[in-house]
Amino acid sequence: MSEEKKPLNFIEHIINEDLKAGYDPAKLKFRFPPEPNGYLHIGHAKSICLNFGLGEQYNAPVNLRFDDTNPIKEEQEFVDAIKRDIKWLGFEWAEECYASDYFQQLYEWAVQMIKDGDAYVDSQPSSAIAEQKGTPTRPGTNSPYRSRSVEENLMLFEKMKNGETREGEHVLRAKIDMAHTNMLMRDPVMYRVLHKSHHRTGNKWMIYPMYDWAHGESDYIEAVSHSFCTLEFVMHRELYEWFLEKVYTQGDVKPKQREFARLNLSYTIMSKRKLAELVRQKVVSSWDDPRMPTISGLRRRGYTPASIRRFAETIGVAKRENIIDVSLLEFCAREDLNKTAPRVMAVLDPVKLVITNYPEDQEEWLEAENNPEDDSAGFRKVPFSRELYIEREDFKESANRKFFRLSLGKEVRLKNAYIIKGEDVVKDEAGNILEIHCTYDPNSRSGSGTPESQRKVKGTLHWVSIKHAVEAEVRLYDRLFEVEAPDGDKDQDFMSFLNPNSLEVVRGYLEPSMAEAKEFEQYQFQRLGYFNVDPDSKEGALVFNRTVTLRDSWAKMANS
RNA sequence: UGGCCCAUGGUGUAACUGGCAACACGUCUGAUUUUGGUUCAGAAGAGUCUAGGUUCGAGCCCUAGUGGGCCAACCA
Numbered sequence: 001m002s003e004e005k006k007p008l009n010f011i012e013h014i015i016n017e018d019l020k021a022g023y024d025p026a027k028l029k030f031r032f033p034p035e036p037n038g039y040l041h042i043g044h045a046k047s048i049c050l051n052f053g054l055g056e057q058y059n060a061p062v063n064l065r066f067d068d069t070n071p072i073k074e075e076q077e078f079v080d081a082i083k084r085d086i087k088w089l090g091f092e093w094a095e096e097c098y099a100s101d102y103f104q105q106l107y108e109w110a111v112q113m114i115k116d117g118d119a120y121v122d123s124q125p126s127s128a129i130a131e132q133k134g135t136p137t138r139p140g141t142n143s144p145y146r147s148r149s150v151e152e153n154l155m156l157f158e159k160m161k162n163g164e165t166r167e168g169e170h171v172l173r174a175k176i177d178m179a180h181t182n183m184l185m186r187d188p189v190m191y192r193v194l195h196k197s198h199h200r201t202g203n204k205w206m207i208y209p210m211y212d213w214a215h216g217e218s219d220y221i222e223a224v225s226h227s228f229c230t231l232e233f234v235m236h237r238e239l240y241e242w243f244l245e246k247v248y249t250q251g252d253v254k255p256k257q258r259e260f261a262r263l264n265l266s267y268t269i270m271s272k273r274k275l276a277e278l279v280r281q282k283v284v285s286s287w288d289d290p291r292m293p294t295i296s297g298l299r300r301r302g303y304t305p306a307s308i309r310r311f312a313e314t315i316g317v318a319k320r321e322n323i324i325d326v327s328l329l330e331f332c333a334r335e336d337l338n339k340t341a342p343r344v345m346a347v348l349d350p351v352k353l354v355i356t357n358y359p360e361d362q363e364e365w366l367e368a369e370n371n372p373e374d375d376s377a378g379f380r381k382v383p384f385s386r387e388l389y390i391e392r393e394d395f396k397e398s399a400n401r402k403f404f405r406l407s408l409g410k411e412v413r414l415k416n417a418y419i420i421k422g423e424d425v426v427k428d429e430a431g432n433i434l435e436i437h438c439t440y441d442p443n444s445r446s447g448s449g450t451p452e453s454q455r456k457v458k459g460t461l462h463w464v465s466i467k468h469a470v471e472a473e474v475r476l477y478d479r480l481f482e483v484e485a486p487d488g489d490k491d492q493d494f495m496s497f498l499n500p501n502s503l504e505v506v507r508g509y510l511e512p513s514m515a516e517a518k519e520f521e522q523y524q525f526q527r528l529g530y531f532n533v534d535p536d537s538k539e540g541a542l543v544f545n546r547t548v549t550l551r552d553s554w555a556k557m558a559n560s
Numbered sequence: 561u562g563g564c565c566c567a568u569g570g571u572g573u574a575a576c577u578g579g580c581a582a583c584a585c586g587u588c589u590g591a592u593u594u595u596g597g598u599u600c601a602g603a604a605g606a607g608u609c610u611a612g613g614u615u616c617g618a619g620c621c622c623u624a625g626u627g628g629g630c631c632a633a634c635c636a
Contacts, residue, residue, distance in 0.1 A: 007574045007583080016576095035636050070635060126634050133632050137562045140632085171634055181563040183632050192634035211636050234565055235631050259565085261629095266571085314584065316573040318566095321629060325571050328585050338598065373598065404596065413594055446594060453594095460594045527595045554596040 009317040011050065014258060015058065015226060027253055028060035031224045032086070033215070035067045036078035038272045039287045040085045041294045042308070043263040049312035050260070051228060052091040061094030063222055068100045069214045071198035085295040090305045099214045100200045102221050106209050107161065109217065109247050110172060110190060114153045118246055119190060120146055121156040123170050132178070133186055139179035140186045146175065160193050163206035167193050176242065184239045188212055216240040217247060219255035227255045230262040231319065263315065264323045267479040268293045269487045269494055283498060290545045291480045291502050301477065302522055302532035302547030307336040323485060330548045337522060337530045337547070342370045342377060345415065345462040346510040346525040348474055350389035352435045352466065355420060358386040363465070367447060368416040382511050383468040384417050389509050390463045395436055397425060402557065404459035406436070412459040415526065419444040419457055462526045469509040472542035475534065476504040508544065517542060
């Protein structure tokens with residue numbers, strides 16, 4: 001087994017260096033810590049793949065921890081959705097944890113900090129606290145309550161905890177340094193009073209810990225060895241470590257926070273707030289609208305877990321701001337679907353084709369290969385008859401030699417069927433093509449082995465027998481925004497960059513085998529792209545989503 | 561008048577303790593093909609933000625500058 005030495009990212013370098021320095025590999029432990037306040041998106045998928053991938057790589061446990069310290073925004077519904085998405089991606093967590101499970105421990109530590117003179121109750125309104133905070137270039141000033149006695153602090157904190165004070169009346173602050181160059185170190189708030197019911201602790205707690213106080217301590221409680229988060233938390237690291245020192249016991253695992261760049265994808269947005277706005281304003285149908293970059297949206301769009309994991313692997317992990325081109329995501333989808341999706345014929349913009357020399361009442365069931373990339377996929381039968389649909393853009397009355405498709409007087413192969421020759425067109429008064437008439441070569445049937453069937457013709461078209469066709473709604477998606485970085489513009493609102501044509505709904509005609517298609521099944525509509533069955537489908541009323549088109553070098557030529 | 565992080569082809573990521581800048585996507589050729597798909601073969605495209613320094617040798621180390629990002633929520 002020759003180990004191809006895969007290049008390591010900086011996170012793996014950090015872990016390997018720790019290991020080399022004698023860190024016990026059995027103590028390695030990671031975690032994925034979402035706040036259950038919304039749906040996961042492809043950016044979270046990067047983090048999930050990173051953490052759980054590390055777990056697999058180092059044979060270490062990975063906890064799923066819900067960072068549920070703010071009852072105002074969090075709901076059980078999101079907890080469930082997050083768990084479903086992680087499972088769907090194919091990962092298993094070691095333990096399901098909640099920051100809210102640590103409220104008691106956190107509280108006890110806070111009391112200890114008050115006793116040690118490391119925390120105090122501030123009784124000013126948030127506006128006053130904000131003013132005293134200073135600015136990045138000006139030091140802050142001490143709160144008048146900063147030197148309260150331990151007894152008074154303890155008494156007030158107890159009242160806060162018991163719900164005997166109003167929201168906003170007091171907060172507990174760490175006593176650090178109001179002149180610190182890192183603004184987060186200027187006596188950060190540890191607890192606020194919230195008379196709100198929490199989705200897990202109900203009304204038990206009236207005080208809720210802030211992120212900085214809860215996160216590092218939660219990592220510590222769980223004995224997480226390496227705590228990876230995104231770049232905007234770099235400044236928090238100093239505070240993370242300061243809090244940790246206050247509760248740390250020699251010999252315990254001391255979690256190490258390190259930060260990586262979050263994922264940005266071109267032509268979409270990643271901010272939960274902005275995605276929520278798309279849903280609220282009904283720009284999209286829901287959080288799992290196939291145009292959304294949410295994991296549930298991608299799933300509904302037809303992306304596979306394998307393709308998303310592959311994507312995460314390909315983009316890598318670094319500390320540099322980045323915008324990944326969606327074409328890479330699309331590549332990953334095609335790469336996976338090409339190997340697995342059964343091929344099928346469907347016509348989405350039909351024009352009637354009549355084979356004038358084919359007997360009126362005749363029909364044949366021709367053999368079609370399910371997947372040329374997969375020998376085990378087998379064959380199926382497809383009905384052929386005198387009247388077919390072909391794609392409107394597959395015909396031109398007269399064409400140049402670059403056009404490999406059907407035109408008058410030229411020959412083309414009907415996939416899995418016969419070679420035909422364009423003979424005539426029937427138009428209405430406005431000049432619109434109503435029917436195309438052609439003749440077929442009866443000896444040219446695919447796979448018949450006759451010399452006629454071996455003839456090389458330039459083009460091959462997909463088609464559907466009109467009499468046998470299954471109708472379905474087909475949703476064709478395009479990028480949600482018209483610009484690469486919709487939320488990268490300081491002056492213009494991201495909503496102004498919306499692509500008005502991100503969804504086109506058409507009536508499609510499919511080969512009859514598709515009548516049996518099931519929810520979430522994926523197919524390649526030959527020459528068109530990959531499609532999957534949308535859960536909106538009803539008995540006899542199928543709905544398909546286009547996941548991604550096939551690569552199309554003809555379209556590129558034609559458009560240039 | 562601050563602090564912290566970052567800077568490599570169009571995009572993203574590599575280059576183990578300094579040793580001829582690599583891989584993927586994208587782009588462009590050509591071959592194969594009953595999907596203008598797939599597959600295969602190949603090409604173009606950066607000399608690593610700038611200026612100094614250390615060194616036999618710097619994308620890697622040091623200094624300064626420039627550019628970008630983050631930091632003043634009782635959000636995470």
